[in-house]
Amino acid sequence: MALLLAALLIAADQLSKAWLVTTLAVGSRERPLGLGFYIIHTRNNGAAFGILQNLHLQVGGLVIDGTFALGVLSALVGLAIFFTLLGSGRRLAALTRISLALVLAGAWGNMIDRFRLGYVVDFVHFHVPGFDFPVFNVADACIVVGAALLLLASLVASGRAAPADGRQGRRRSVARERHPHHAGDLPAEFPELPPLREDGAGSAVERGGHDSV
Numbered sequence: 535m536a537l538l539l540a541a542l543l544i545a546a547d548q549l550s551k552a553w554l555v556t557t558l559a560v561g562s563r564e565r566p567l568g569l570g571f572y573i574i575h576t577r578n579n580g581a582a583f584g585i586l587q588n589l590h591l592q593v594g595g596l597v598i599d600g601t602f603a604l605g606v607l608s609a610l611v612g613l614a615i616f617f618t619l620l621g622s623g624r625r626l627a628a629l630t631r632i633s634l635a636l637v638l639a640g641a642w643g644n645m646i647d648r649f650r651l652g653y654v655v656d657f658v659h660f661h662v663p664g665f666d667f668p669v670f671n672v673a674d675a676c677i678v679v680g681a682a683l684l685l686l687a688s689l690v691a692s693g694r695a696a697p698a699d700g701r702q703g704r705r706r707s708v709a710r711e712r713h714p715h716h717a718g719d720l721p722a723e724f725p726e727l728p729p730l731r732e733d734g735a736g737s738a739v740e741r742g743g744h745d746s747v
Contacts (some may be wrong), residue, residue: 536619536631543639547672548646551655558657570662576669577653605648608641615641629687636680643673 554575558565564574579601615638623631647654656669 536623536635537616539632540619540635540639540642543636543672543676544643544646547639547643547676550672551647551657554655554657564659570660572659572661573657574659574669576656578656578669579653601648601652601654605645608645608648612638612641612645627687627691629683629690633680633683633687636676636683638680640673640675640677640680643676644671 554573558573558575560575560577562575564572566572615634619626619631619634619638626634644654654671654673656671656674658671658675659669660667
């Protein structure tokens with residue numbers, strides 16, 4: 535189910551970008567959607583929200599720009615999540631599976647753009663007086679929401695573990711009170727026994743008895 539969700543989100547990301555390309559030209563005036571959201575056609579050579587778009591490295595004769603490096607990184611992260619969901623997804627909590635599916639969809643959605651186009655198509659712009667959010671797309675939103683849900687899932691799991699540990703400790707305390715002499719709860723120190731001593735009188739009596747016979 536998680537992998538199906540990821541596939542649907544990747545399809546939604548790619549279809550929304552294909553619609554934008556056929557609807558708005560690059561650099562055209564943005565169109566208002568309401569509540570501070572606008573549609574605009576931009577090209578991003580970096581990571582989510584334009585991060586690392588100016589990266590440019592040269593290793594020998596190979597030129598590595600932000601688009602190629604982030605494409606490889608997105609592919610590797612996506613593969614790790616894909617095999618995690620495929621191999622042990624049923625053992626994960628539902629919220630964890632959903633969050634991983636969102637991150638997978640975001641990583642591979644933008645990866646397709648980087649390897650196919652050499653850039654990422656962004657088109658959602660949110661800005662109000664005094665605040666201007668970077669232009670993003672469906673894949674970017676999946677990554678951010680998925681990361682937030684993954685953090686929430688870890689907090690929920692740790693919150694459930696703490697009461698369970700407390701209940702186990704209380705059960706052990708009640709068991710010790712009911713069975714104070716249980717083999718597993720013997721005191722660490724035992725009282726010292728008096729040292730053995732020779733009974734001289736008894737030996738003499740025994741000797742005397744043998745002599746009288």
